[in-house]
Amino acid sequence: MTSTAPDIPLADRIHGGWLGxxxxxxLGKPVERGDYWTRNRIDRYLRHTDALPLTDYLPAPPEGTAGFELRPEWPACVRGRIDGSCRDDDVDYAILGLELLESRGFGFSTEQVGELWLSRLPYLQTFTAERAAYRNLANGLKPPLTATYDNPYQEWIGALIRADVFGWTCPGDPRRAASLARRDAVLSHTGNGVYAAMWAAALVAAAFTAAAPRDALDAALTVIPASSRFARTVRRVTSLYEASLSWEETLATVESETAGLGWIHAVPNAAVLTAGLLYGDGDFTRTIALTVRGGLDTDSNGATAGSVAGVRCGAAAIPAQWRDPLRDRVRSAVFGYDGVRISELAERTERLARHPGVTEASGVTEGSGVPPA
Structure with a gap:
């Protein structure tokens, strides 16, 4: 694959991934509750607040608005009120993944992922499959039992949201990114939950060199079983897009075909993500706006779509309305990282991407670097 914009430095692409x-x-956080915030309700809210087309963070609800119950955190994540990012597990796991690669190296084991969770991540800031795995770790279980024992969430979206850092540190190498993501994912997930993480890591890695979002999506599919429901769903969205169905028609079709899986399951969320990337057509704002308007796990999907779109365009090209309110700061529940600068996280990620075999912990070379940007 060859990039359409080879002049974008690696550092700017990685920074763009973090910012995105x-x-x-x-963007997705105020409406993160897919059983209530359906696509229809999200668009009704946007029409009610005169925010369609969506080109900025969600607007605050007008005084006296009924029928639109935003998440409790909404006052800190709507347009005009954002002063740095809110804390969220979708960002916490990216930070934790960076800490993993810096401290354990690219040869980390699944057991070391668990050790890092226990030492750096508060139990009450974990959810669904991650909380089940954390509990199992604390009770002395080892992988893969941490993923399978008393864990009904094994194919939900949790491992997917942890995968971006493996893509950022393996630019242009989707297969290696997927291998790292799999090692992380099996701590808490099985089946389509693991494939989701491998796919997301490969998607981000491919975005560094892909000529278009479709090329990155095609590359990401090569790292997971073609017969899996996850892969079949991604291909289904792509086929509907190629048949010139509208974004709304595509999502309505796949929604009926994945009914019953629940709004946090990896498979229907992959459909929303794929549609956002395809119909977003390489535009950062349109990509994250369509992805969040697609509903389901809105903040997780918005985060992954923003990461892919940010890698493709670079930080300098992300419009100011998305970048400036973040103030280059993130809140985090990961011990030692609350208030960390986004630019610092990006710089540390770039060092790993350029020298993936050398870690601060060991100084031992494990692999080759990437070509200069």
């Missing part, structure tokens, strides 16, 4: 992840997460 945080901005997309913040």
């Amino acid at each position: 992840r945080v901005a997309g997460n913040m």
Whole structure:
């Protein structure tokens, strides 16, 4: 694959990935509850607040508005009120993944992922599959039992949201990114939950060199079983897009075909993500706006879509309305990282991407670097 914009430095692409992840997460956070905030309700809210087309963070609800119950955190993540990012697990896991690669190296084990969770991540800031795995770790279980014992969330979206850092540190190498993501994912997930993480990591890695979002999506599909429901759903969205169905028609079709899986399951969320990337057509704002308007796990999907779109365009090209309110700061529940600068996280990620075999912990070379940007 060859990039359409080879002049974008690697550092700017990685910074764009971090900024895009945080901005997309913040965009989707006020409406993160897919059983209530359906696509229809989200668009009704946007029409009610005169915010269609969506080109900025969600507006605050007008005084006396009924029928639109935003998440409790909404006052800190709507347009005009954002002063740095809110804390969210979609960003916490990216930070934790960076800490993992810096401290354990690219040869980390699944057991070391668990050790890092126990030492750096508060239990009450974990949810669904991650909380089940954390509990199992604390009770002395080892992988893969941490993913399978008393865990009904094994194919939900949690491992997917942890995958971006593996893509950022393996630019242009989707297969290696997927391998790292799999090692992380099996701590808490199985089946389509693991494939989701491998796909997301490969998607981000491919975005560095892909000529178009479709090329990155095609590359990401090569790292997971073609017969899996996850892969079949991504291909289904692509086929509907190629058949010239509208974005709304595509999502309505796939929604009926994935009914019953629940709004946090990896498979229907992959459909929303894929549609956002395809119909967003390489435009950062349109990509994250369509992805969040697609509903389901809005903040997680917005974060991953923003990461891919940010890598493709670079930080300098992300419009100011998304970037400036973040103030280059993130809140985080990961011990030692609350208030960290986004630019610092990006710089540390770039060092790993350029020298993936050398870690601060060991100084031992494990692999080759990437070509200069």
